[in-house]
Amino acid sequence: xxxxxxxIEKAGAAFTVQVIGxxxxxxxxxxxxxxGATSLELNLEAVKSINSCGIREWIKWIxxxxxxxxxxxxxxxxxxxxxxxxxxxxxxxxxxxxxFVPYYCDESGEEKNILFTHGKEYTDSTVxxxxxxxxxxxxxxxxxxxxxKYFKFIKK
Amino acid sequence: xxxxxxxxxxYKILFMLTMLPLVMLGIYLFVALxxxxxxxxxxVYESSTAVAKxxxxxxxxxxxxxxxxxxxxxxxxxxxxxxAQVSEGILDTDGPIQWLxxxxxxxxxxxxxxQIGTTEKDGTSAVNDLASMPNLQSILASTTAKxxxxxxPFKDDRILLVEKVPGTNGDKTLVFLILARVPELASGFHGSxxxxxxxxxxxxxxxxxxxxxxxxxxxxxxxxxxxxxxxxQKFSWGAESIRSPAGENLLAGYSIAGFGGTAVLSLVPxxxxxxxxxxxxxxxxxxxxxxxxxxxxxxxxxxxxxxxAISDLFRATQSVAEGNFDVHVDVTSQDEIGSLADSFxxxxxxxxxxxxxxxxxxxxxxxxxxxxxxxxxxxxPENAEIGRxxxxxxxxxxxxxxxxxxxxxxxxxxxxxxxxxxxGHGAAAALIxxxxxxxxxxxxxxxxEPKAAMALMNRSIYGVSHGNVMMTFFxxxxxxxxxxxxxxxxxxxxxxxxxxxxKPPKKKDLIPLNDVNGPRLGQNKEMEYEQITIDLEAGxxxxxxxxxxxxxxxxxxxxxxxxxxVKGILIANSNYPEVDVAVKNLATLFxxxxxxxxxxxxxxxxxxxxxxxx
Numbered sequence: 001x002x003x004x005x006x007x008i009e010k011a012g013a014a015f016t017v018q019v020i021g022x023x024x025x026x027x028x029x030x031x032x033x034x035x036g037a038t039s040l041e042l043n044l045e046a047v048k049s050i051n052s053c054g055i056r057e058w059i060k061w062i063x064x065x066x067x068x069x070x071x072x073x074x075x076x077x078x079x080x081x082x083x084x085x086x087x088x089x090x091x092x093x094x095x096x097x098x099x100f101v102p103y104y105c106d107e108s109g110e111e112k113n114i115l116f117t118h119g120k121e122y123t124d125s126t127v128x129x130x131x132x133x134x135x136x137x138x139x140x141x142x143x144x145x146x147x148x149k150y151f152k153f154i155k156k
Numbered sequence: 157x158x159x160x161x162x163x164x165x166x167y168k169i170l171f172m173l174t175m176l177p178l179v180m181l182g183i184y185l186f187v188a189l190x191x192x193x194x195x196x197x198x199x200v201y202e203s204s205t206a207v208a209k210x211x212x213x214x215x216x217x218x219x220x221x222x223x224x225x226x227x228x229x230x231x232x233x234x235x236x237x238x239x240a241q242v243s244e245g246i247l248d249t250d251g252p253i254q255w256l257x258x259x260x261x262x263x264x265x266x267x268x269x270x271q272i273g274t275t276e277k278d279g280t281s282a283v284n285d286l287a288s289m290p291n292l293q294s295i296l297a298s299t300t301a302k303x304x305x306x307x308x309p310f311k312d313d314r315i316l317l318v319e320k321v322p323g324t325n326g327d328k329t330l331v332f333l334i335l336a337r338v339p340e341l342a343s344g345f346h347g348s349x350x351x352x353x354x355x356x357x358x359x360x361x362x363x364x365x366x367x368x369x370x371x372x373x374x375x376x377x378x379x380x381x382x383x384x385x386x387x388x389q390k391f392s393w394g395a396e397s398i399r400s401p402a403g404e405n406l407l408a409g410y411s412i413a414g415f416g417g418t419a420v421l422s423l424v425p426x427x428x429x430x431x432x433x434x435x436x437x438x439x440x441x442x443x444x445x446x447x448x449x450x451x452x453x454x455x456x457x458x459x460x461x462x463x464x465a466i467s468d469l470f471r472a473t474q475s476v477a478e479g480n481f482d483v484h485v486d487v488t489s490q491d492e493i494g495s496l497a498d499s500f501x502x503x504x505x506x507x508x509x510x511x512x513x514x515x516x517x518x519x520x521x522x523x524x525x526x527x528x529x530x531x532x533x534x535x536x537p538e539n540a541e542i543g544r545x546x547x548x549x550x551x552x553x554x555x556x557x558x559x560x561x562x563x564x565x566x567x568x569x570x571x572x573x574x575x576x577x578x579x580g581h582g583a584a585a586a587l588i589x590x591x592x593x594x595x596x597x598x599x600x601x602x603x604x605e606p607k608a609a610m611a612l613m614n615r616s617i618y619g620v621s622h623g624n625v626m627m628t629f630f631x632x633x634x635x636x637x638x639x640x641x642x643x644x645x646x647x648x649x650x651x652x653x654x655x656x657x658x659k660p661p662k663k664k665d666l667i668p669l670n671d672v673n674g675p676r677l678g679q680n681k682e683m684e685y686e687q688i689t690i691d692l693e694a695g696x697x698x699x700x701x702x703x704x705x706x707x708x709x710x711x712x713x714x715x716x717x718x719x720x721x722v723k724g725i726l727i728a729n730s731n732y733p734e735v736d737v738a739v740k741n742l743a744t745l746f747x748x749x750x751x752x753x754x755x756x757x758x759x760x761x762x763x764x765x766x767x768x769x770x
Contacts, residue, residue, distance in 0.1 A: 052577070052579045052626075052628075053579055056579060056626060059679075084670070085628070085647055085648070085649060085650075085670075085673075086628070086647040086676065087646075087647050087673050087674055087675045087676075088647075088675050088679070104719065144719055145718070146652075146663060146666055146668060146722060147664075148666075148667065148668050148670075149650060149668040149670060152668070152670055
């Protein structure tokens with residue numbers, strides 16, 4: 001316990017939610033009601049991990065938002081993987097506002113997470129990665145994902 | 157359990173509780189009795205000396221008084237050479253003097269004495285008394301050395317004073333014998349209870365004393381050492397401890413009377429003096445016996461209580477040693493033994509609980525092993541070759557039973573591929589895989605398309621789990637005739653298609669088969685799935701897998717990760733070996749990284765290959 005936390009800020013029917021920690025079978029989403037929200041923005045940057053049981057609970061919880069416009073932002077790779085793989089993890093009317101793309105340099109071993117933002121690095125159907133991402137030593141870094149798989153949710 | 161046959165703890169406690177007060181009382185008695193004895197002896201010495209001093213003072217006074225009374229008679233005779241009016245006047249009174257006799261020393265060389273006169277009180281006969289005195293001559297002779305003597309010639313209350321009067325102006329030396337009755341003085345020596353008082357001559361002869369002792373020589377009874385010491389020291393009074401030749405211990409107080417060499421000796425047998433000590437010893441011993449008896453009774457009760465509780469505990473431990481943990485010790489005492497019993501009961505209860513849990517765990521493990529054996533039948537042979545295709549797989553559950561399942565089957569000219577991953581792992585997930593296998597066995601014979609098969613699979617899984625356990629699933633069907641591959645996906649990891657090339661494959665050559673996707677099996681009762689068909693060609697291979705591979709951890713809990721997984725796929729297929737080799741290559745890579753660490757999730761993957769070149 002204590003590994004998971006949700007902070008909800010409500011501005012009328014616009015909910016801003018920050019999700020922190022590990023999402024697994026121990027998480028009780030019933031404590032965090034989404035009823036009455038017409039707009040739901042979830043900051044997922046601080047999600048550390050999620051397992052299959054956590055996915056089940058997440059989908060149930062997000063479903064309680066009903067017809068609210070759901071937006072995910074600052075999605076780490078583990079969230080993007082679930083969006084791509086598990087149908088319903090991102091609701092049908094949901095959008096990803098921004099997400100991180102891991103980069104890696106084989107030479108230096110350095111890793112970076114580059115934030116891709118809707119309207120900049122990607123649109124609803126296209127991805128335009130930065131021309132070059134370099135590590136602290138100036139070495140060019142390569143994308144550390146299988147692109148055809150990682151950006152699949154954009155090209156739906 | 158070996159039962160030791162030594163002395164019982166009860167008897168040890170009893171012995172200790174008895175011996176401790178016994179020894180302490182013994183030491184106390186020894187010290188107290190010694191102090192008491194010393195004090196008593198000092199008291200007896202003091203009182204004996206006081207009695208001796210009193211009696212010697214009385215004797216000295218009485219004898220001096222007698223002599224003074226006789227002196228006028230003696231002076232009359234010296235002057236007149238006979239007894240006349242003075243003599244008659246004194247003897248006619250009620251005085252103590254009975255008679256006087258006077259002797260003259262006729263020849264100093266021969267010591268010859270001659271009676272030259274007597275005077276007597278009426279009713280007495282000096283002549284008769286003198287005639288009956290056997291040692292008269294020796295008394296007269298001894299006046300040469302001792303001019304004043306005292307003796308009791310008739311062993312009664314009459315005392316004989318001998319007074320020598322040297323002659324002057326040519327007169328002969330005279331020796332006066334004065335017999336006087338001194339009943340008060342004599343009765344003072346008749347003795348009191350436990351004490352013997354003696355009026356003695358210088359030589360130790362008893363003048364007055366207890367009955368039967370008169371005229372005896374006390375040195376014969378007491379030994380000469382005491383009297384020699386007495387004469388040597390010249391102390392006027394004192395006290396001594398005497399051990400007689402007969403072995404009698406006596407306490408003696410003495411006082412020199414100073415008249416005619418007489419002395420008073422007061423004797424108390426030490427046994428009489430310490431009679432009180434004996435009484436005290438006897439009473440103390442009785443008290444000790446009573447106390448020890450009480451101690452033994454109390455100790456028996458206390459040790460019985462203590463040892464019975466320990467015996468209960470011992471019997472309980474024996475019971476536990478024999479495997480019976482359902483024991484309870486009833487000890488109500490509120491002390492350490494009670495606490496020990498509580499601890500034992502708690503321990504026995506906890507051990508019983510743990511034994512129960514262990515037995516239950518063993519039973520469950522046994523059942524899980526059985527379940528694993530059964531589950532293993534759900535999986536196909538790891539390697540197969542069907543026509544111009546080859547299949548090879550790998551499966552390792554994270555626990556006894558896994559939540560992953562894969563399968564393939566050939567129906568007519570079609571080969572079906574099934575791979576799924578139930579939520580979690582363990583028994584519940586394994587049961588879902590069993591349901592999936594059962595459903596697939598029927599579905600594969602229905603000659604339906606993958607999307608319809610997936611919908612049926614969903615109903616089957618939902619029917620079993622009612623939404624509590626779900627399953628990601630990928631279902632593909634390869635038509636060996638048309639070389640078309642049709643697949644449907646239920647939120648499962650999209651397999652990678654790798655096309656054979658003249659160069660080793662790179663990351664961009666991994667083609668995820670994820671063009672269609674649907675919800676996980678079991679999420680809803682009625683679901684429709686999409687399917688898509690792609691064309692394959694000879695040399696193509698597909699890697700089907702579950703998400704457990706990137707989660708593999710080494711002993712340092714570092715995950716293998718997706719990057720290494722992708723690299724592993726590329727290395728394992730770098731020269732496009734047949735899939736059984738590629739599967740082994742990939743397994744070797746992650747096994748090397750894993751280095752024996754336990755699995756976090758089930759590992760399942762298999763490869764399908766169309767043999768030949770494009």
